[in-house]
Amino acid sequence: MDTSTTLEEQIQVLMDSLADTALSAAESRHQSQAGEAHLLYALYRNDGLVGSILRGHGLESSEIRLLMSDIPNRPLKMGEDPVLSASSRHILHDAHDAVEVLRQVQRDSHVELLLRAHGIELPEHQPxxxxxxxASRTGVNLAQTVSPNRGRQVGVDYLSYTRLMLEAALKNQ
Structure with a gap:
């Protein structure tokens, strides 16, 4: 089995899921666009590593909902579906794991302030x-050497975890 293809499929499934959740959040607020705050909400709702991190830092969904409501957004017209903002489309197209999505949505000043209030900040150096x-390939190769019959694969959450470990290592340089 080609793990790179599998990984790319996993990444696409994650990005599609984040887009769907962000669009649903915009629609529920009768907003025409899903922006960075909506993507933050989608990350928060995700069961993966980043959602756990956000919830673990005490972030509440009500805070994100308030943020989504406070950011100016054209009202959704009757029969119209919300769309991803240009910046949200760019983020979901370019990101390769959930941590990278989080890092990119933090560039929005409203999102950054909310996350900073919970002790979540952009690192000085990003891998x-x-x-x-x-690093992920090295980890997988090492795991296969130790227990070759386990058939380990790189998953999106594993990439996110690896990214966090590299950020921590780069921060200490």
Whole structure:
């Protein structure tokens, strides 16, 4: 089985899921666009690593809902469906794991202030995609050496975890 294809499929499933949740959040607020705050809500609702981190820092869904309501957004017209904002489309297209989505939505000043209030800040140094993938491959190869019959694969959450470990290592340099 080609794990890179499987990984790309996993990433696409994650990004599609985040987009669907963000669009549903915009629709429930009768907003025409799903922006960074809506993506933050989608990350928060996700059962993966990033959702656990956000909830673990005490972030509440009510805070994110309030943020979504406070950011100016054109009202949704009758019979119209919300769309992803240009910046949200760009984030979901370019990101390779949930941590990268989180890092990119933090560039929005409203989102950054909310996350900073919960002790979640952008790191000074972020690893490149190549560094994350290389570290993940090394980890998977090591795991297969230790227990070759386990058939381990790199998953999106594993990439997120690796990214966090690399950020911590880069921060201490």
């Amino acid at each position: 490149t995609r190549e560094q994350v993938e290389a």
